[in-house]
Amino acid sequence: MAGVRALHMDRPRPSPFAKLLDLHWPLLLAITAIASIGFLMLYSVAGGNLDPWAMRQIVRFGVGLVILLVFAMIDIKLWMALAYPFYGVTIVLLLVVQFAGRFGKGAERWIDLGIIQIQPSELAKLALVLALARFFHGRSFEDAVKLKSLVVPLGLIGLPVALVLMQPNLGTALILCFIGACILFVSGLRWWIIIAGLLAVAGAVPIGWEFLHDYQKQRVYTFLDPESDPLGTGYNIMQSYIAMGSGGLFGKGFLGGTQSQLDFLPEKHTDFILPMLGEEFGFAGCTVLVGLYALVLLIGFTIALSARSHFARLAALGLTMNFLAYILINMAMVMGVIPVVGIPLPLVSYGGTAMLTVMMGFGILMSVHVHRQSDLPRHGGLAF
Amino acid sequence: MATHNEREEYERSSAFTRRALLLGVGTTALLGGLVSRMYQLQILDADKFRTLSDTNRINLQLLPPPRGRIVDRFQVELASNRPNYRVLLVPDQTDSIDMSLDLLSHFVPVTQKMRDKVKREARTKSGLAAVTVVDGLNWDVFAKINLAAPDLPGIVADVGQVRTYPFTDQLSHVLGYVSAVSENDLKNRDDGDPLLRLPGFPIGKNGVEKAVDRPLRGKGGVRQIEVNAHGRVIRELGRTEGKPGADIELTLDMDIQRFAQERLKDESASAVMIDVRNGEILAFVSSPGFDPNEFITGFTQKRWEDMNADPLKPLLNKALAGEYAPGSTFKIVTGLAGLEAGAIDGNTRIRCPGYMKLGSHTFHCHRRGGHGAVNVVDALKVSCNVFFYEVGRRVGVDAIAAMAQRFGLGEKFNFEVPGERRGTIPSTAWKMERFGEGLLPGDALNTAIGQGYVTATPLQLAVMVTRVANGGNAVIPHIVRRIGDGPVAAPLAPPIGIAPSSIALIQAGMDAVVNAGGGTAGRSRLTGEGMRMAGKTGTAQVRGAKSVGGTAKGNGVPWHLRNHALFICFAPVEAPRYAMAVVVEHGQGGSKAAAPIAKDIMQRALERLQTPGPAPVASAVVPG
Helix, strand or coil: CHHHHHHHHHCCCCCHHHHHHCCCHHHHHHHHHHHHHHHHHHHHHCCCCCCCCHHHHHHHHHHHHHHHHHHHHCCHHHHHHHHHHHHHHHHHHHHHHHHHHCCCCCCCCCEECCCCEECHHHHHHHHHHHHHHHHHHHCCHHHHCCCHHHHHHHHHHHHHHHHHHHCCCHHHHHHHHHHHHHHHHHCCCCHHHHHHHHHHHHHHHHHHHHHCCHHHHHHHHHHHCHHHCCCCCCHHHHHHHHHHHHHCCCCCCCCCCHHHHCCCCCCCCCCCHHHHHHHHHHHHHHHHHHHHHHHHHHHHHHHHHHCCCHHHHHHHHHHHHHHHHHHHHHHHHHCCCCCCCCCCCCCCCCCHHHHHHHHHHHHHHHHHHHCCCCCCCCCCCCCC | CHHHHHHHHHHHHHHHHHHHHHHHHHHHHHHHHHHHHHHHHHHHCHHHHHHHHHHHHEEEEEECCCCCCEECCCCCEEEEEEEEEEEEECHHHCCCHHHHHHHHCCCCCCCHHHHHHHHHHHHHCCCCCCEEEEEEECHHHHHHHHHHHHHCCCEEEEEEEEEECCCHHHCHHHHCCEEECCHHHHHHCCCCCHHHHCCCCEEECCHHHHHCHHHHHCECEEEEEEECCCCCEEEEEEEECCECCCCEEECCCHHHHHHHHHHCCCCCEEEEEEECCCCEEEEEEEECCCCCHHHHHCCCHHHHHHHHHCCCCCCCCHHHHCCECCHHHHHHHHHHHHHHHCCCCCCCCEEECCEEEECCEEEECCCCCCCEEECHHHHHHHCCHHHHHHHHHHHCHHHHHHHHHHCCCCCCCCCCCCCCCCCECCCHHHHHHHHCCCCCHHHHHHHHCCCCCCEECHHHHHHHHHHHHCCCECCCCECEEEECCEECCCCCCCECCCCHHHHHHHHHHHHHHHHCCCCCCHHHCCCCCCCCCEEEEEEECCCCHHHHCCCCCCCCCCHHHCCEEEEEEEECCCCCCEEEEEEECCCCCHHHHHHHHHHHHHHHHHHHHHCCCCCCCCCCCCCC
16 A cells, blocks of 8 residues: 555655646547537538637537637546546436426536537436546455446436436437446446346337337438428438438539538537538548547547556546547438438537537546546545 | 445445446437437438428419410401509408408598408418409509508509400400400310419400410419418419410401491491402401490499390391391392202393282281292392292202201301301201101292291301302301411311302392392492492391281381391402491381492401501500
């Protein structure tokens, strides 16, 4: 024990300036490149105007960058110490919107803080990653892989999932499950438990179907056969196909997408921004974007693998998986691989909350990178 | 402890590394899946989606061509198009139809009725289809609205084209009128022309407008436009010009037409004049007419009912749909039947004591004391009934019917103006079919003088006299002379196969009617050089008049029961050029009511031969 402590004493805390130098610059560059593609598309959506979307998105990205840098400077020990409180606060917020939603119209998912609105369900993704990382960090490896020790993590996952489902927000609930499953997977869960779990999920799908709202079921039907109702619910997905497909290899050119410029493509500044990119820049443009995303994911993996503490590793990987979940769900949705669930394309789609949450996630990821050499005590809260 | 911890730490970090790498493989696979889906959509299926994208955005818009004009033989415009200044409303471009109409009412009165109509149409049409608020505006009002239109949400000032008929009611029964394609038209008259599916596209509903509708219509142009998802036009991508409708030239001479119409004014009457050489119609009048412009601008329910209730029947085209007993004009046919059958010849004299007995019936001549012994020329001159009773008795009804048919009676001519009636020429077969019994001996006598079952239209009577005048050539009447640049060939006019001597006798009889002393139309003689006119009077009993008693000649008889007056004629006698039939309903006597009118019209036509040229455009009142 003393030795561990001594290690801490030996290593001087790096100055904030040194930390800035130690930032993962390729990651920052890749993020900025992806966001710039978004600016370009938002400029095009407005018919070649910075208003009303592109300029605001640029400002938001700037704010996001500041948050990222601030988060990156925060010591990883503090993040671990904040993990449970942050989780607790998020659960409370979810309860608040649930409660307030009864007085609002329909699905009330927002909390208005005056200056910014936040969506607790977005925060829940970050909170879940940190809480699970914190939990497994404190468990011994023997414990972590056993079935009985799953009770707490499943509870940690289940609580926000249940609250988000009540909103109802199926997309976010699925992302929370996905993140949770990934963290359980990399924390060394036994294979037979994993396989049993997958079978259980497969068995639960038909039961879960019964609990879906009509509009959610409709989305699934539409997904299965979009051309059955081309002017109704299948319209979006058909127009999305047409926009993507008609782009061909190199696209119709910047500002030249007829599907998007003539308004056939719905929601093209938010969830359906990829088809717009596909239409104007073609397969080439889409591949570049996927390549940039892949680069970010790769950097996420390397950060996770090079971190010294288990908390940092798990947090980095969870955040990377969160980012992956956005990309997969959004792209698969607009290309008709899965039903339409309202998930934006991270860093590209117009929208404040998603942008800020994603940048917060990268802030924590960056913090893991900056503090990759830090050791963390098993059960420690704050131990400076 | 530390060793245990370190070993454990190593275990879980290497487990993490293994599992993380597995996740990395999974991530790569999933991203690869996304890219392959992109490849499928954007490379493999790109052509299909490109086509779909084009069908999304490209719309074809049909451009209606201007309708062809209709002119007379001297190029006088009889039907043309004029700009129609109108105000449209596009419901999608305004938040409140009421507000837009309120603003519009500063320029032009907007009635509650107009409001209701606009709202009703706005509901039934798609929001982007323009609804007509008001049309037929004058230029001043239109210009003001046009200037203010940018400040009137949804209001569009638009110039359309509307059909106009400068001669109003003088040509109504020739030209007919146009109006918007109806459901019925689409069912019955669909010729595959896409223009018919254009809402409100005008097509000919009657007269020449209907008969030559297809060439008048022209060919629609096509505009390729790019539209956005809301249907708004973004730009024009291409345009194929259509072809304007062909101009139609009629055989009419508007000068004669107008003169004839004026002459028949206030009568329920008709007149048809034909060029005996080729069947060209010079004048075609049914009086009273109606103003076809009213069908364009629309009229009230009351006006429609009034027109239908008018005893002078302005909506009926009497010249080809009015069926009248031809009366004595039919004696020409009876005479020819007798001559051709050899039952009489030019020298055959038949004594007229003023009546003829057949069985228990007595058939009267109109002259109580009789005409004495008359030959065919005399009989025509004085219109002796007994002479023709005897001819009828000798040749029989079927011979008369066959002769009538050769002169166009009981026939249809496939005339351009729709609505021809066939009339009735009785024969044995006809009576069997119609009444289930054979002819009675009396039927032959009645038929011989154009009474009984015989009926004919003025057009048929004109054709009959035409064929007599031209020496027995079966000319067909026609009124369309040229379609666009292509002259319309006159239908063939083969000889009917009547001996010239027979025709000559009939012509001589008709000459005597007008020009010999004691002829029934002696007062309607034309005296000008080369204007000698031959004719035949006729007086036809009105069906049902007998029950009132007598021959319904007197002025004391109610108008609607008075006899019809007929006159057929041709001129000049020496070298016949024009033939004509005039029928004046309830005119009481051919020589009194019909012949004087015919004389004036014929004189006008013959004078025109000396000074041909376009008729000066009348006091052409353009409505609206």
